[in-house]
Amino acid sequence: xxxxxxxxxxxxxxxxxxxxxxxxxxxxxxxxxxxxxxxxxxxxxxxxxxxxxxxxxxxxxxxxxxxxxxxxxxxxxxxxxxxxxxxxxxxxxxxxxxxxxxxxxxxxxxxxxxxxxxxxxxxxxxxxxxxxxxxxxxxxxxxxxxxxxxxxxxxxxxxxxxxxxxxxxxxxxxxxxxxxxxxxxxxxxxxxxxxxxxxxxxxxxxxxxxxxxxxxxxxxxxxxxxxxxxxxxxxxxxxxxxxxxxxxxxxxxxxxxxxxxxxxxxxxxxxxxxxxxxxxxxxxx
Numbered sequence: 001x002x003x004x005x006x007x008x009x010x011x012x013x014x015x016x017x018x019x020x021x022x023x024x025x026x027x028x029x030x031x032x033x034x035x036x037x038x039x040x041x042x043x044x045x046x047x048x049x050x051x052x053x054x055x056x057x058x059x060x061x062x063x064x065x066x067x068x069x070x071x072x073x074x075x076x077x078x079x080x081x082x083x084x085x086x087x088x089x090x091x092x093x094x095x096x097x098x099x100x101x102x103x104x105x106x107x108x109x110x111x112x113x114x115x116x117x118x119x120x121x122x123x124x125x126x127x128x129x130x131x132x133x134x135x136x137x138x139x140x141x142x143x144x145x146x147x148x149x150x151x152x153x154x155x156x157x158x159x160x161x162x163x164x165x166x167x168x169x170x171x172x173x174x175x176x177x178x179x180x181x182x183x184x185x186x187x188x189x190x191x192x193x194x195x196x197x198x199x200x201x202x203x204x205x206x207x208x209x210x211x212x213x214x215x216x217x218x219x220x221x222x223x224x225x226x227x228x229x230x231x232x233x234x235x236x237x238x239x240x241x242x243x244x245x246x247x248x249x250x251x252x253x254x255x256x257x258x259x260x261x262x263x264x265x266x267x268x269x270x271x272x273x274x275x276x277x278x279x280x281x282x283x284x285x
Contacts, residue, residue, distance in 0.1 A: 062090060062091065062092050062114075062115050062121065062122070062125045063089075063090075063091040063092075063112065063113070063114045063115075064088065064089070064090050064091075064112070064113045064114075064115070064172065064176070065083075065088065065089050065091070065110055065111070065112040065113070066086075066087075066088050066110060066111045066112075066138075066141060066144050066145060066148065067083045067084060067085055067086065067087050067088075067108070067109075067110050068085060068109040068110055068111065068141075068145065069085045069106050069107065069108070069109045070084075070085065070102055070103070070105065070106040070107055070108035070109060070110075071083065071084050071085075071102070071103040071105065071106070071108070071200070071243070072100060072101070072102060072103070072108055072110065073099075073100070073101040073102075073103055073200065074089070074098050074099075074100055075098065075099040075100075075101070076098050076099075076133075079198065080198065080200075081133070081135060081197075081198055082103075082197055082198065082199075082200040083135065084197075085106075085141070086137065086138050086141035087135060087136070087137055087138070087141075088135070088136045088138055088141070088144060088176060088179075089133065089134070089135050089136075090125065090129045090133070090134040090135075090136070090176065091132075091133050092125055092126070092129070092132050092133070103200070103261075104247060104250075104252075104253065104261055105243060105246040105247045105250065105261075106246045106250075111145065111148045113148065113151070113169075113172070115169065120166075121166075121169060121170075121173070124170070124173055125173070128173060128176075128177045129176075134180075135194070135197070136176055136179060136180045137193075137197075138176075138179045139179060140179060143175050143179070144172070144175055144176065144179070147168060147171055147172045147175060148172070150168055151165065151168050151169075151172075154168060185227055186223060186227070188213045188214055188215050188219075188220075188223060189213065189223045189224070189227055189228075191212055191213040191214065192209050192210070192212060192213035192215075192220060192223070192224075192232070194212075195208070195209055195212035195213065196209060196235075196236060196239075200263075201239065201240055201243055201261070201262050201263035202263055203263055203265065204236075206220060206221075206232050206233065209232055220232060237273055238277075240262040240263050240264060241262075241273060241274060241277045241278075243261075243262045244258050244259070244261075244262040244264075244270070244274060244282065245278070245285065247261055247262065248282055248285050249285075255267060255270070255271070255282045255283055258270070258282060259271075259282075270282065
């Protein structure tokens with residue numbers, strides 16, 4: 001049987017991390033008028049401080065990436081995005097270089113799928129995800145991971161049959177569209193959370209969040225209390241404390257380094273907030 005994909009399982013270094021599984025297309029065998037897929041699966045990677053540049057192929061239709069753990073920074077020409085565990089990015093920017101880094105803390109693990117030269121999926125992506133870049137905070141990321149693993153099994157067992165690969169990618173797009181639609185939060189609150197996510201753990205004011213959401217500060221507070229049972233300020237501190245716990249659990253960062261990486265203005269404030277949340281000081285955590 002003719003295999004359309006190469007499958008490589010090695011322990012090879014890539015920019016400070018170890019990648020154990022990699023799939024890629026036999027591009028020389030793909031006809032000019034046909035289509036091909038490029039599939040990367042980094043299921044076993046350990047990227048602590050990964051930093052590199054990623055460029056989609058010029059003929060790429062879309063890149064779909066799922067973060068399994070850790071926090072990934074994607075820095076483009078116009079904006080910087082931060083993806084956490086369970087986040088999916090659909091990127092339809094062709095040939096634009098992106099600086100991709102792993103934030104210190106939990107090792108970055110991700111699965112990436114690049115779809116190339118396929119007008120059917122290009123039309124579907126444009127219809128379902130009209131923005132150039134879409135980030136979905138999936139309520140059920142395990143469903144997305146399951147479809148991507150089915151793609152892996154299709155390649156390993158059958159060499160990547162085009163009809164089956166196409167069916168699985170169609171299922172993947174359906175699943176992403178469904179999970180995007182399951183977000184019942186008001187659009188203004190979604191914009192506020194996306195703004196906070198975009199800025200990672202850097203300090204932003206309530207006024208800046210409200211402006212990004214298109215509401216007043218008072219309305220912003222009401223939305224957070226109604227749907228998240230929290231205030232904007234406390235919500236951001238919750239995120240920082242959770243990230244600080246990840247950093248401290250690695251035993252590689254001092255208290256002052258953790259405070260800075262998690263976005264706290266001072267070590268004293270960090271220690272006080274951390275003790276309030278966990279009942280322990282950062283040094284004893």
